[in-house]
Amino acid sequence: MLELSHRASLVEPFHAMDVFAAANRARQAGVDVISLAVGQPADPAPQGVRDAAMKKSAEGLVSYTNALGLDVLRQAIAEHYKDHYGVDVSASRIAVTSGSSAGFNLAFLSMFDHGDRVAITRPGYPAYRNILSVLGLEVEEISTAETGYLTADSLREVHARKPLKGLLFASPANPTGASMPAEALQELVAVAADLGIALISDEIYHRLNFARPDATAVAFSDDVVVINSFSKYYCMTGWRIGWMVLPERLVRPVERVAQSLYISASEISQIAAVEAFKCTEELDAIRFRYQQSRELLMDALPKLNLPLLAPMDGAFYAYCDVSAYSEDSQAFAKTMLEETGVAASTGVDFDPIDGHKSLRFSYCQRPERVAEAIERMKNWLKAG
Template identity: 45%
Template sequence: MRVSSRGDVDPFIVMVILQLAEEAEAKGHHVIHLEIGQPGTPAPAAARAAVENSMNARSLGYTQSRGLPALRDRIARLYRDWYGVTIDPARVLVTPGSSGGFVLSFASLFDAGQRVGIANPGYPAYRQILKAQGLEPVLLETTPEDGYRLRPDQITEAGLDGVLVASPANPTGTMMDRAGLTGLIEAAQATGTTFISDEIYHGLHYTQPAVSALEISDDVVVINSFSKYFSMTGWRIGWMIVPEAIAERVDKLSQHMFICAPHVSQVAALAALDAGDELEANRATYATNREVMIDGLTRAGFTDIAPPDGGFYVYADISHLGGDSLDLAKALLEEEGVAVTPGHDFDPQRGGQTWRFSYASATADIVEGMARIARFTARRR
């Protein structure tokens, strides 16, 4: 059978670790999951109640391709409440997760062969979706010295058609402040480079709130999701904010690619937007977990870590342990029952010397995980 080269994408290596962890659990072992970027909390109670109430009250068939008007209005209000920005709901498109937003963005903004810059290390799906759409992902190397943050000159000197920036970032947790994000947007606009802002981890901050690209310019595309702050990963519901001039273009693509985001998830998302007290309690738990993890990793000898300003990850150099990050992750799982993500997923060049740890689970699991990791590292000194 003839196949397309667009399917030649890399596997998501964390799934190897997840499978091994599940096999260990099936044998009765207690595994601490620090590998998956998934909240340990369920969808907000109000969201679950809204779905229950809607099951007998409506058919839950197709919605408008751009999403339920009430949901789009409420998302627009979120930007006023969080950022002081006025957004016309006509610019809001509800998507099947942030992944749907990436697919629509790349398809509507770029032609085959064009070059899109992404930070390295970075979320692996960016480069794989770009490759699958016949686009060229350009890895822009970030360094610990820069806090794993992109610099404006990296955009102006790379000859890009577009650039995608995440703040807070996955896997590092690094955030751009207003000056830093402004510099990147200005560099992009000066060179005719389309700017896409992945803001999926907004709401998960531990000092200052994250800055939205929409606070700086309307000539950007913003992608967000209910997966992380709203604890709704499996509901597959997200949104895009696009410039008015391209809203219809993106909508037409969405009609043919997805028809609409799942209706039931839109009902849940609308209710979740008013669950602030519960969501802030979750964030307080993550803040505690973050401190426990940073302290535990430091005590275990992990001293070279990215600044985890937001999200729920710590990205650490593990070169002092010797060996490859995937091999060491397998050893940690086998010896101590702790699952972590090897850096290969996030950095094809340097990922063999890093791990990503998620602190999105229960605090007790983080405490136990740190104790187990300390035992593991002590045996390798």
Template identity: 40%
Template sequence: MHNHLASRLDNIAPFHVMELMKMAAALEAQGRHLIHMGIGEPDFTAPQPVIDAATRAMADGRLQYTSALGLPALRQAIADDYLRNYGIQVPASRIIVTAGASAALLLACAALVEPGREVLMPDPCYPCNRHFVAAFEGKAKLIASGAAHRFQLTEAIVRQHWDAQSSGVLLASPSNPTGTSIEHAELKKIVASVKELGGFTIVDEIYQRLSYDDAPFSALSLDDDVVVINSFSKYFNMTGWRLGWLVVPERIVPQLEKLAQNLFICPSSVAQYAALACFEPATIAIYEERKAEFKRRRDYIVPALRELGFGVPVTPDGAFYVYADCSAFSDDADAFARQALNEAGVVIVPGLDFGPATAHTHVRISYANSLENLQEAVARLKKFLVRK
């Protein structure tokens, strides 16, 4: 075998947070007790009704391939949920079940991203989003988006940066790493402008059900041409089950089906049968209790971090992250995160992965941990910061 690897790999950066996780694992192996506020994963796992549904599917032998578009019953359950939760009528025929939101983004980018063309996205943003674009030879155009704009793009910013190479926008609302949403009126203007400019809009809504301050809202209510990504990982607590979905305009479903058949064959059949139980009223009641607990944690951690001296100019309204300015303590967020790990035993993530604009000034702090652990983490950070 020759040693030449495809040049597209040069456009995909490593996940720096994983280095920090390796350091954390080494400390734990030495017996250190760490409080994890790094990885973006709910500390809750799938509720019992979901596990029971998976067990039944396995016992009944329902383990064969499903349609590349997903189980018809699951696509319909998702459609019913859009109507019940958001008041939007989305035909099941527009819903494609995928192997996690990552596969949904991969399919969307495979269908929409042209080689050499640019996709606008905010800086900071989830790193994999720009790498999905790079995987199909597109160029992620990161636009510094600070606290004044909720760390998000606005219609004015999109118009300002749109040029002959632009082909679309990729947004996330609520966002990882910031936990902030795009205001509905602003998102409506972005969608309308991008359509007028002849581009596409992809909106990652994997944290949409974990919105704490406003009524449920989906970009699907704005325009049938918007491509929306969602997931069973976050609100539904099924991270390792690898199940998500995307909603696309009816006219491109056959093209996405062709792609899904070739790239994935189908999502996990067991995970799909399990996910049917997610939408039962008793299961939703469990999820809503857990969501209330996330809100309680947010309402504790944001003021606590401000009191410690972190800058949190925008209160996160969704997900389970605080994107905090640590420049009062250090001009190197990466070194600060390593110090917090080694000296305080608290795992936080530097801004390095999320884009150059905030790489050295911000850290992402996840509150997907028990309130007791969050309180202990704040106490540890307080002692650590006094010593600095």
């Protein structure tokens, strides 16, 4: 019998996708499921994006591109940094990737060697931990329970115990939605530089920050790596298109690795993504619906005795404590789906220590569906 590699055995299942699959099975059985489990916009990509893709598809020939991406898209991304953040970024420092997932792989492979110690936050996106582990890197998880986001003091403390080679963090964060104030981000960037820690800033939920303006790590240093994506604000999850902002010294190494791993991101998706920056009015209307759904959940969850574990600053998530009802969030979520048709992600994906007591609700759904989910949960918890 063929044996799994030791590295493959280190990868934990992504339980949120198991919930997603269970919700789909329930739908097929005729259940009216309201999925608040997966961080996927309920709206399609903007019309201009779809039109550009259709036009290119009609031409018939879809080709490879340069590994770093089409010049027109790299330039559009660079202009976005000037328009949105007031930061000058050269298009030569932009690498277009097959979604943010490819960006993480390229960053890890280009920046770290086998056995290097890299910190992530807890709770945090499980793919960080899994990819780092399968690449043979040592993972250190830093709790953000006290403030909701990573602080420079926490970084100093962890590094003092055993030196770190790198740090990956997100703001706004998945699963909590908590975001880092600009001054805290600036301090974190400065401290990491002083300690010789390489920084990767996951900014895929930018433009979905409801508590404060977006702050990019690139504003405070040219020596950080930023990863972003068209999946979330731009409603392009399945298009698999993202980008990296790189220090000049990493551009060629990332390009070399990308040439072998991916050749290039999809040409159709790249051409379509150029148009995404022109669709702000359409996308901000969707963002406004997220904001309405956010307010519904922010008000309802504490009243349902599901207190928030972090501020709902941004992204489209609410991370809450279910310990008043259960110490097994997986069982709680399974029963809730079966008895109410409401799906949520279990905390065990995001926090291997305390996740058995937490759930993540995604509010990508339209406000009326979120309101219906809240009503179902209210009746269910009351009945129980």
